[in-house]
Amino acid sequence: MPRKRLRRGATPMAKPDILLDFSGINTYYGDLHALKNVSYTIERGEIIALLGGNACGKSTTMKTIMGVVKPATGTLTFDGESILGLSPAQRVMRGIAPVLEARRLFPRMTVYENLEMGAYTRKKGADYDQDLERVYSLFPRVKERRNQISGTLSGGEQQMVAIGRALMARPRLLCMDEPSMGLSPLFVEMVFDIIKEINKQGTTIFMVEQNASMALSIAHRGYVLQTGVVVLEGDARDLEANPLIREAYLGEMKVDADAE
């Protein structure tokens, strides 16, 4: 695969350096139309926030990118190549890794085994050791707890393991589904700091969040999803200032689907 990428890299790409292009996607669960002609473009190096209320298709977006949910129509390219035909395993190998909603650690495996699962598609070796050290240095607590059964950790500790597990795939795109959900304010702060740090180290981040103010404060750009439709998108600073966002996500009121 790296060989293929080099060859592609030799041909000049379109000006914005697009890492993931999610375009005109329609996803269904039976009769339920969960994503309605949805498009996102994610450039290399960005932090993108995906905002939206409950059950509007945020997790479906993440699962569509990971390949556990198949869209009916639309295109999805990573690094300029379509990944729609690839299995989740192949997508992980290309460099996409998930931090799942509600952590979803393997509860009866140890912390270390969970980290190993993050590197499931890779061989162990110098790179693996290096990534393990990176995770341990980002999260000293994870190192301390490495032999503990992960189901016995606190929510905040589990989130650190979940992020560490994703980093073990050495991803170029990290897809995070509500990383701050259910965490105490202290951990929320810490998780957002870590996300910024991981991004600084070179990983592109696509992050679903209900905590809109925090998410927009670290994001470069954002999208707002409402019942399967992207109703707003733009620069994070503009979104923060947008009155609709201020009402709906930074305050409490609802926006009409046709408010766009």
Next chain:
Amino acid sequence: MTSGDLFLQQLINGLNLGAMYSLLALGFTLVYGIMELINFSHFNVFMVGAFIALGVLKLMGMDGQTVILSGLPLIGVILVTFVVTMFATGMIGVGIERVLLRPLRAVTGPAAMILTIGVSYILFNIILIGVGGDTRNFANPLPSITWAFGGANLRLRDVLIWFIAIVLMLGLTYFVQYTKLGKGMRATAQDPEAARMMGVEVDSVVGLSFFIGSALAGASGLIFGLYYNYAKVDMGFSAGLRAFTAAVLGGIGNVPGAMLGGVLIGLIESSSSQLIGQAWADVIIFSILVIVLVFRPAGLLGRQAPNKS
């Protein structure tokens, strides 16, 4: 025989039965752990395994109790029989999963379980038509070496059965605990969707659990033959039900639980048949099944909240 001798003899017999039930119970538990499917075809994969073993022994010239081997030839014959039988039943399990169950993977509800009942009858009838319904004498090339402990007899056969069961169970434990594929299996059992997103290929994990479970059923069928010296087309039902009870007793989906449950069921069977008569053994075993299901549905070693967290 003193009561002490009787106890010792029951213990020896019970551990043989326990070895057989444990290996068979592991197949139920592995498949259930991965797919939450009770695989009733497992009963008759075990039976087919006994007939394959019988055929392999016959091919190597073993017939009835007439040919007795020792030393290297004995080890070779036993080893070849186990390996060939286990590989063959393993492949039968893979075939059942690949051809019949995989198309039903996305179907919720009891369809897959009912299908396995059908497959069980197909295997039964294949053997019934191909081999017949009579009791077949199972070749046993083991010399009748016996060590007496008071009135109790420990035979070479018993030691061999225990040795093989222990090697297989240690091997399985190592595989599940320490190898990459084993970890992929455990992760899939704990959260299949998350495991897929880590890059575990669920199809290969499911196929692997069928292969291993069915291979162990083959070993169990061979142990049945060595212990009882016969094979018969209907042997799968009572042994299978007892092994299933063992899996439930230990906590279905739980690997050490299936091993423990199998040994307990074996000991219960041997002691109840000696103390109060063979006819009561099944009454006691299935009462245990009912009691466990009512009062401790997660089994002895299972998690008490049987949810998929």
